[in-house]
Amino acid sequence: MTEVIDGDAVAADVRDSLGDAIETLKREGVTPGLATVLMSDDPASETYVSMKQRDCEEVGIDGVHVELDTDAPAADLYDAIEDLNADDDVHGVLVQSPLVEQVDSREAFRTVAPEKDVDCFHPENVGRMVAGHERFKPCTPHGIQKLFEHYDVETEGAEAVVVGRSMIVGKPMANLLIQKSDLGNATTTVCHSRTGDLAAHTREADIVVAAAGVPEFIDGSMLKEGATVVDVGINRVDADTEKGYELIGDVEYESAKDVAGKITPVPGGVGPMTRAMLLWNTVKAASEQTGVDVEMP
Template sequence: MTDIIDGDAVAAELRSDLRASIETLADAGVRPGLATVLMSDDPASETYVSMKQRDCEEVGIEGIHVEIDPDAPAEELYDTVADLNADPEVHGVLVQMPVPDHVDDREVVRAVDPQKDVDGFHPENVGRLVAGNPRFKPCTPHGVQKLLDAADVETEGADVTILGRSDIVGKPLANLLVQKTDLGNATVTLCHSRTEDLPAKTRDADVVVAAAGVPEMIDGSMLAEGAVVVDVGINRVEADTDKGYELVGDVEFDSAEEKASAITPVPGGVGPMTRAMLLYNTVAAASRQTGVDVELP
């Protein structure tokens, strides 16, 4: 019987546990604050930001949202980020990507104060992660670790194959899983578009993490019997539905489920965990910036 790893349930438990940390901060007169900045009229980005703000309200984090005209000069975005960096009531700053073409997304990442970079993308925070002393773990990779832990998947000594080498998921997750930590000590193979004989790599893995952004590229024939499968992908594909599309992952679920011992669904797997870990990082940032110690779940 394959275990369907319920990201919604794990995320809900984590949000519940975070409330104790938020209450500790409140007793000291501190309310964590997360600022989201949107410079886009993309409906998906607007939805993501709305969901993040709703999550904040649910757990007691102060949500601050700033919208900037997508046609405005890049300097308006940089000035907004600078103002949020300087605001002591704001403990975390998140600029929703993508930004318009005339804005350098790398400069946007560097503009966020590393102490408030709750995405964990600033070069300083990336360096700390690689060095084994992370200030913030990037939300999706950390969420994957939490899901594996919740499903009692032992990573120590495990062979893990990750598909996708993005700065957001693949590379930071590989760094986390090889660290000498309770949720690390894995042997990691990082695959990408130039990898030869990908099925051979995935069939050798105890754990397969799909984060390539290619709909249903992994199927059951590419998995070892009893493998654990974590599907980070979320893709819109045309379908005969009221909306005209459906959401699928990077894994062909039905055939993979037949081989896997545990698997995350799409939606309802990694996605909820990404948002939950953003709250986690915001609470951690508030604790560090104010000197109020909290116990994080």
């Protein structure tokens, strides 16, 4: 019987478990603060930012939102980020992607102070993670690790395949899986758009993390019996629904569910964990910046 991994439930547990740490900080006069920065007219980005701000309010984190005109020069964005870097009440800064074309996203991420880089995009934080001494873990891979922990997914000695090599998910996920850690020690293969025979790799995998952004391109015939399947994809496709679309993953869910031992749905799988771990990173950042020790769950 395939076990469906409930990301909504685990994310709720993570948010609840942050309560003690947030209260400890507040007793010392520190309220964790997260700033979101938006320079885009992308409706999905606006929705994501709104959801993140709502998450902050629900757990007791101060949310600050900075929105810039999409026609403004890139320098305005960099200046706004520097202002947030200098604000002692802001402990985490998240620059929402995608950005407008006149902005070099790499420069924007480099402008965020490393100690406030709760997305873990700054080169310093990426390097620390690769070296095994991370300041923060990227939110989505960290959230997947939390799902593994909650659902007793054994990574040590497992054959893992990560499909996709983005800086946001694919590369950091592969790196965390190979680390010497309780949630690492996997033999990990990274597949991508130039991989010759994707199915030859995924059929041998005990763990498959699909993060390529291609709707339903992995199906049950490409999976090993009993594999853990983590679907990071969130693809909007036309559908005969009230909204006119539906969200589907990178995995063809129905056929994969017949083969997998454990599987994440879309929506309700990885997405809620990404948002929960952003809160986790913000609380950790507040603790480290203020010197108030807290126990991170």
